[in-house]
Amino acid sequence: MLAQVLKRAARVWADRGKPRRETSPAVPEEVGAGVASGDEKDAEAVFVSLLRQNPESPEALHGLGRLQGMRGELAPAGRNLAEAVRLKPDFAEAWIDLGNVHLMSEKPEEAESAYRRALAVDETSALAWCNLGICQQRRSQLKQASESFRRALDLNPRFGLALRHWVGIQTKLDWPDGAAELLEHWADTAPDDAEAQAAVGFMYLNRPLKKCPSKRPCTRLRGSEAGASRFSRLRQPLGLPLWGLLAHFGRTDPRNHA
Structure with a gap:
């Protein structure tokens, strides 16, 4: 599951930490169209062409590095992104x-440094906070990871990847x-x-013998009843069987379990 999470975090056109993703204005529109349609070859051809014209284009180096990272070509991806x-430096x-x-290359210290550099530029990036949390979680720094995921969710409560990791850590820590x-x-x-x-x-449902802590009506019920009450409030299709969705929580990393 961790490998799937890392791949998901590294996807270049699936920034779950922001309501929408914009193509850099310095990159031609055809590149954005190619990426959006999943046509990697067309997008790569444009980036290579741009680099022939300007070998020091940070945007083109970044775009090419992203595509290479998605294909698992980590060494050239790292070189191009480092050059970008x-x-x-404020990219x-x-x-x-x-x-x-770096994280997919099993270099968690370098990965954490890069995420912190991103946050030094933009501390409102939910994606950077989430990926920092994944890095810390991988290093078994659960409390630090919990705080990073919290920062991501404060910025975007709909950030499902951060939510699943955060819930898994709280389960491991017995819901502090x-x-x-x-x-x-x-x-x-x-x-x-x-x-x-x-x-x-x-x-x-995971802590059925404890009373819910808040003062709202549903949370004065016992745990299992409160869980059922919360499920009754769902206002959109789950897209997965209910228990399949529940299986996401607490199972994104083996370190979440005793």
């Missing part, structure tokens, strides 16, 4: 992708004080998000 941030998105390549209130706050901020609502239900 050397030429443009937050390139720092994130460089961190992803304040965790349940945080989760309910995020779920209330995104009342139409099925995954957020299911996460709250999972929390209470």
Whole structure:
């Protein structure tokens, strides 16, 4: 599962940490169209052409490095992304992708450094916080990872990848004080998000003998009843069988389990 999570975090056109993703204005429109349609060859050809014209284009180096990283060509991807941030040190998105390549190359310390460089440029990047959390989680730094995922979810409560990791860590830590209130706050901020609502239900079904901590009506019920109450609030199709969705929580990394 961890390998799948890392691949998902490294996908160049699936930034779950932002409501939408924009192609850099310095990159031609045909590149954005090629990436959006999944046509890697067309996009790569444009980036290579741009680099022939200007070998020091940070945007072209970044775009080519992203595509190479997606294909698992980690060495050339790392070189191109490193050159992109050397030429443009405030290129937050390139720092994130460089961190992803380091993480997939089993270099967690270098990955963490890259994610922190991205956050130094843009501390509102939910994706950078999430990927930093994945890196810390991989190094068994669960409390630090929990805080990084919290920062991502404060920025975007609908960030499913960060939510699944955060819930898994809280389960491992036996739901420390304040965790349940945080989760309910995020779920209330995104009342139409099925995954957020299911996460709250999972929390209470997973700790059925404890009373819910907040003062809202459903959380004065015993755990299993509160979980059922939360599931009844789902306002969109789950897209997966309910228990299949619940299986996501707490199972994104073996380190989440005793």
